[in-house]
Amino acid sequence: MDWLETKIRVRYAETDQMGIVHHSNYYVWFELGRSEVCRAKGFSYREMEETEGALMVVAESYCRYKSPAFYDDLIIIKTKAERIRSRSIIFIYQIYRPTDKTILAEGKTVHIVTNKDKEICSLPSKYRKMLIS
Amino acid sequence: MDWLETKIRVRYAETDQMGIVHHSNYYVWFELGRSEVCRAKGFSYREMEETEGALMVVAESYCRYKSPAFYDDLIIIKTKAERIRSRSIIFIYQIYRPTDKTILAEGKTVHIVTNKDKEICSLPSKYRKMLIS
Amino acid sequence: MDWLETKIRVRYAETDQMGIVHHSNYYVWFELGRSEVCRAKGFSYREMEETEGALMVVAESYCRYKSPAFYDDLIIIKTKAERIRSRSIIFIYQIYRPTDKTILAEGKTVHIVTNKDKEICSLPSKYRKMLIS
């Protein structure tokens, strides 16, 4: 699978008093990237939660910040499902600013699949097939 | 009923690149104040949601900003249930910095009571009595 | 001036445990709308802050919530500069979901123009002209 690109513009509320994007927001961007990977693969994560009761709970998250992002920057979130197992999925990310060709951050999240009661279960095979494709 | 005071310290993540607290965070502080009013009245809002399925949905919110709040400021959220009807409640707020005796903001939120299906209903009388007391 | 439309998709992180968008996020969306009004008028708000040191500080904010927004909804933020004076500007907003033609919320923000030292000043005439046009 290739990298999926999602374009966003940095919000004023995402900055902090250092004048740069607060580091916690990169995790919100990663999540946006995951939603769009699902959509690109032919399903909506929202639907999977609603109709199958299957959740991709975040078990680990990591980010390395290489260069700051600023208010109003156009940013590309590159997302890739790196490993898809029946009960866990790993996504990796690059945050990229195309205007000066700078990689701003790189990250990774590990997810386990659970049902609505937060019990570990298998990713419904229908969705697994789409994600792998 | 008197004003209930809740003390918080301003978080770094709550600031924006103007070097002051982003205006949207005052609404999060107001919400904190409401939780503590419930607790002071003898119940937890969380329990009311869980056991009665009664939600205080925000129907309107308003804030007037008078002076900026800064990172690491000690802030007092003053909260008061101004009007308690069977299906709606109005809270009012003052955000106050005691170190220089400055009122930073004043606000108001209007709530309607709904069940889990977002249908308007009455505030369970047990909770209503406690809130009014 | 007409309404400017900005399209966004609701983020997972913007929801709360009621299963709907937390009411404080509408103010972040309003702010997005303001940025895009500036851009549509021919300037970037970021540039105005950086080169002129002119800030549009939020003095008042108001929102009326009519219908909930959900994760992954496509939403249109309609924004309009309702009154442009030399030292203050009023914006009004409508949050609209086109898929079911529902107005989710309506709001208003009042801004005063200040310099970097938070002293009230006039909106630089160059920007004022563009905003009014």
Add this chain to the structure above:
Amino acid sequence: MDWLETKIRVRYAETDQMGIVHHSNYYVWFELGRSEVCRAKGFSYREMEETEGALMVVAESYCRYKSPAFYDDLIIIKTKAERIRSRSIIFIYQIYRPTDKTILAEGKTVHIVTNKDKEICSLPSKYRKMLIS
């Protein structure tokens, strides 16, 4: 150095539609923990930024989520400066819920010291001494 404990109560706005705290908020809690470590060591991080122009920029962040946190939970943020070098600092964290003695998450952040122009510099020795003490 020992673990410093900071007590907070989970905010409604910190939850998401899974009914648990959104994973990005743990990084905001870690930051709170760092502020309190500075205070416990005899200085305010705010002052260090203002008077010395020295910033502890986040270069890496990591969190492992072991058990969910819920709205209104009383939570203890345990924070420790694990390694203090002249130009970089590593903090580690445990998020703990005392009511059921559960460790909810463990994390780590790597910081580099920069001046206001985001150039790497040394932590002013006065602050370094206090942090190490």
